[in-house]
Amino acid sequence: MSNERLTDATPIASLRPASLTELGAMRRAVELARRGPAHGPNPRVGCVILAPGGSDGPDAAQRPVLGEGWHRGAGTAHAEVAALADAQALGADVRGATAVVTLEPCDHTGRTGPCSIALLGVGIGRVVISVADPNLTAAGGAQRLRDAGVDVVEGVLEEQGIGLLGAWLLAIERGRPFVTLKLAASLDGRVAAADGTSRWITSDVARAHAHRLRAEIDAIAVGTGTVLADDPSLTARTASGELTEHQPLRVVVGMRDVPAGARLRGPGGELLHVRTHDPAEVLAALSALGVRHLLVEGGPRLAAAFLGAGLVDEVHAYVAPVLLGSGPSAVADLGIGTIADAVRLVPREVVHLGPDILLVATPAAATPTAATPHTSLPRNAVPGTTVPGTASTKEN
Numbered sequence: 001m002s003n004e005r006l007t008d009a010t011p012i013a014s015l016r017p018a019s020l021t022e023l024g025a026m027r028r029a030v031e032l033a034r035r036g037p038a039h040g041p042n043p044r045v046g047c048v049i050l051a052p053g054g055s056d057g058p059d060a061a062q063r064p065v066l067g068e069g070w071h072r073g074a075g076t077a078h079a080e081v082a083a084l085a086d087a088q089a090l091g092a093d094v095r096g097a098t099a100v101v102t103l104e105p106c107d108h109t110g111r112t113g114p115c116s117i118a119l120l121g122v123g124i125g126r127v128v129i130s131v132a133d134p135n136l137t138a139a140g141g142a143q144r145l146r147d148a149g150v151d152v153v154e155g156v157l158e159e160q161g162i163g164l165l166g167a168w169l170l171a172i173e174r175g176r177p178f179v180t181l182k183l184a185a186s187l188d189g190r191v192a193a194a195d196g197t198s199r200w201i202t203s204d205v206a207r208a209h210a211h212r213l214r215a216e217i218d219a220i221a222v223g224t225g226t227v228l229a230d231d232p233s234l235t236a237r238t239a240s241g242e243l244t245e246h247q248p249l250r251v252v253v254g255m256r257d258v259p260a261g262a263r264l265r266g267p268g269g270e271l272l273h274v275r276t277h278d279p280a281e282v283l284a285a286l287s288a289l290g291v292r293h294l295l296v297e298g299g300p301r302l303a304a305a306f307l308g309a310g311l312v313d314e315v316h317a318y319v320a321p322v323l324l325g326s327g328p329s330a331v332a333d334l335g336i337g338t339i340a341d342a343v344r345l346v347p348r349e350v351v352h353l354g355p356d357i358l359l360v361a362t363p364a365a366a367t368p369t370a371a372t373p374h375t376s377l378p379r380n381a382v383p384g385t386t387v388p389g390t391a392s393t394k395e396n
């Protein structure tokens with residue numbers, strides 16, 4: 001089988017395959033993992049249990065699928081345990097079987113027990129892994145399995161495995177939340193008119209798409225300036241205006257108070273006010289809460305603060321074919337006096353959303369390890385969207 005790239009558009013087969021090669025099982029495991037939530041402190045992981053075999057290599061003959069599972073979020077069974085439970089429910093004998101799993105089985109006791117021990121306990125004979133666990137407190141599962149005589153293969157379809165982990169992987173590697181900075185601006189880079197009005201610069205197509213991204217991230221931040229100017233609710237909503245099941249934590253940065261009657265205090269995610277001007281302090285506070293992915297939605301001064309601190313991993317710039325001529329710029333003064341000091345971005349994706357365009361880019365100095373955006377972009381959010389991708393606007 002080839003190692004063709006899986007994308008977010010890859011259809012998820014709802015029917016469980018009867019038999020697969022190990023490579024096919026890893027593709028299936030990636031599909032299964034995508035059923036889990038993109039938000040939350042834990043990664044998305046999928047697992048397929050195959051009947052014994054595999055010594056001829058991962059691309060050899062197909063073997064019966066004995067069980068499959070995926071992680072449904074913090075506090076629930078890990079993918080390996082879910083797959084073993086599935087096999088048990090089907091009455092399958094898993095002794096000597098192969099576990100094909102997208103992330104190295106964990107070796108620590110958190111809210112659930114170590115997956116390495118669970119696999120050893122049922123007599124698994126071979127484990128095929130896509131990505132090694134970068135989380136030092138959880139890693140070591142592969143070594144424990146090897147030490148116990150299990151045949152362990154790592155790095156299978158690793159690119160797909162890394163793509164699946166997205167922002168989580170970077171957050172673990174960097175020891176802080178992955179930061180996506182969203183800018184929604186006119187063609188001349190303004191985020192509001194001279195009188196402060198800004199609803200709406202970008203289209204409803206873009207705004208609807210933005211809400212899907214909000215529903216996938218852990219936290220969303222704005223400065224007090226935006227709170228006082230726009231009274232945003234910072235919720236994730238469906239096209240019909242209802243709150244989605246998952247609501248991001250709402251974060252306000254700055255010294256001034258959030259007014260008692262602010263929409264931010266209404267229905268939606270919890271509110272966290274971080275009274276600081278230091279983006280690193282914001283990220284430390286969020287890390288302590290298990291936030292892996294933060295969406296910074298402005299305004300210009302908060303955007304400048306994160307950019308200036310080198311704490312932006314990805315930029316989503318929504319540009320509308322609108323000219324304002326005056327009004328605040330998307331990013332406040334960065335202290336750049338000459339073109340040689342400009343913050344350069346590497347474009348990753350361009351998406352057409354109705355009349356607007358979304359540019360996904362990464363700061364050149366913070367280029368992710370893989371050459372793809374690490375945000376799992378919502379696809380085909382709105383009928384009529386010309387190119388799959390994400391979008392947004394100044395959305396309150």
Ligand SMILES: NC(=O)c1ccc[n+]([C@@H]2O[C@H](COP(=O)([O-])OP(=O)(O)OC[C@H]3O[C@@H](n4cnc5c(N)ncnc54)[C@H](OP(=O)(O)O)[C@@H]3O)[C@@H](O)[C@H]2O)c1
Nearest residue numbers: 184191223224225226254255256277298299301302305394
């Ligand atoms: N089009 C869009 O997508 C969009 C999005 C957001 C905002 N906007 C527009 O942006 C305008 C508001 O701009 P803004 O720059 O005032 O908003 P802002 O960046 O949200 O808030 C600025 C305030 O945040 C606090 N702050 C936190 N960290 C800071 C730091 N490192 N440096 C400086 N200040 C820091 C300060 O308030 P304290 O004094 O309280 O500490 C500062 O006055 C509004 O017109 C709004 O409509 C547009």
